[in-house]
Amino acid sequence: MKCEIIPERCIACGLCQTIASEIFDYTDDGLVLFVGEPGVTHEFIPKDQQATVIEAAKRCPSHAILYQK
Numbered sequence: 001m002k003c004e005i006i007p008e009r010c011i012a013c014g015l016c017q018t019i020a021s022e023i024f025d026y027t028d029d030g031l032v033l034f035v036g037e038p039g040v041t042h043e044f045i046p047k048d049q050q051a052t053v054i055e056a057a058k059r060c061p062s063h064a065i066l067y068q069k
């Protein structure tokens, strides 16, 4: 599954990391990024992480996390 993050939409609510801490992290300003990959906006999500990423995407209040199965 592919995942895209759109930091321009992120409102730094902190929710996605609490749901999928192995995938999402934040800049010093609290904006979403992929763990260990600052500057990257697309990532392949391994199968064992897909459910949490989908949950984070659905619950993100600003629709800053997209996914494509």
Ligand code: SF4
Residues within 6 Å of the ligand: 009, 010, 011, 012, 013, 014, 015, 016, 017, 030, 031, 032, 056, 059, 060, 061, 062, 063, 064, 065
């Ligand atoms: S849930 Fe959405 S708005 Fe909140 S920190 Fe994550 S990407 Fe940003």
